[in-house]
Amino acid sequence: MEQKHKGAKKPKIVTKPYLQGRMLDQHLLSGGLKFLGAQVMMAFVFLLLSTLLMVSNRALCLILNAVILCACYLLFYNSGAGKGEADVTLGETLYMRQENGHTVSKEEKQGCYQKLKGFARGFVGTLPLLVCAVLLACTAQVQMTGLSSLPSWLTTYESRAEIGDALAYYHTASGMGLENIMRIVIRVCIMPMVSMVGTGNNQGLLLLERLSPLAVLLPAVAYGIGYTQGPKLRTKVHTNIASNDRKRAKREKKQQQERAKRKAPEQLN
Numbered sequence: 001m002e003q004k005h006k007g008a009k010k011p012k013i014v015t016k017p018y019l020q021g022r023m024l025d026q027h028l029l030s031g032g033l034k035f036l037g038a039q040v041m042m043a044f045v046f047l048l049l050s051t052l053l054m055v056s057n058r059a060l061c062l063i064l065n066a067v068i069l070c071a072c073y074l075l076f077y078n079s080g081a082g083k084g085e086a087d088v089t090l091g092e093t094l095y096m097r098q099e100n101g102h103t104v105s106k107e108e109k110q111g112c113y114q115k116l117k118g119f120a121r122g123f124v125g126t127l128p129l130l131v132c133a134v135l136l137a138c139t140a141q142v143q144m145t146g147l148s149s150l151p152s153w154l155t156t157y158e159s160r161a162e163i164g165d166a167l168a169y170y171h172t173a174s175g176m177g178l179e180n181i182m183r184i185v186i187r188v189c190i191m192p193m194v195s196m197v198g199t200g201n202n203q204g205l206l207l208l209e210r211l212s213p214l215a216v217l218l219p220a221v222a223y224g225i226g227y228t229q230g231p232k233l234r235t236k237v238h239t240n241i242a243s244n245d246r247k248r249a250k251r252e253k254k255q256q257q258e259r260a261k262r263k264a265p266e267q268l269n
Contacts, residue, residue, distance in 0.1 A: 018091030021112030035125025077226035084230020118227020122220025
């Protein structure tokens, strides 16, 4: 029994030359700001889903938060891949223009594909969050449970100096320090990870905060890896176009042969 597709030919890979750009180009800052905006939007989505992320079932909580994290990183990956493909397309266009004798400016050439450009853009966009995460990692401490409220019957004794001075700490309002502000910002950005660790796991949260610089860099890494797929995606486009052209040419040739066969008997008559 013959195996199916035994003699099937692999499609011929078609590539086109393109100009190489620079990792640090004139669009680095604007691209970084767009990437930062995407991260802010991601954090906003996490806030909207905060109730859903804090499910009581432990197994369901881990699965749900892991799926949400993977979906977010996949979006960054696809965004980087799309940008990489667009920069390769620009490089191909400028290469053809250069081959035809037209001048290509330095600024135009800088915007073409360069394999590390995606990582650079993601790093610049993550830099504000990375600074907050590094400061938090250096100052993080175990978060203890706050003081409970005093019994109502003690209020009558607070007027005494020896008792009131001892209980004054219960009435001291703790201000919102820089560490607390950074903790809120970083925890919102990595909220699924916080949910997976558990808000009651103080030691686990401390470890997560100390590793937060790596956590906030994950979207940038996903974007950078996706960007490196630009030449591969562009090659796939050229290969598909060439394959479709060959199929169309074969189909037209077959149709011409069939028309020629139908005309042959008419000429004999």
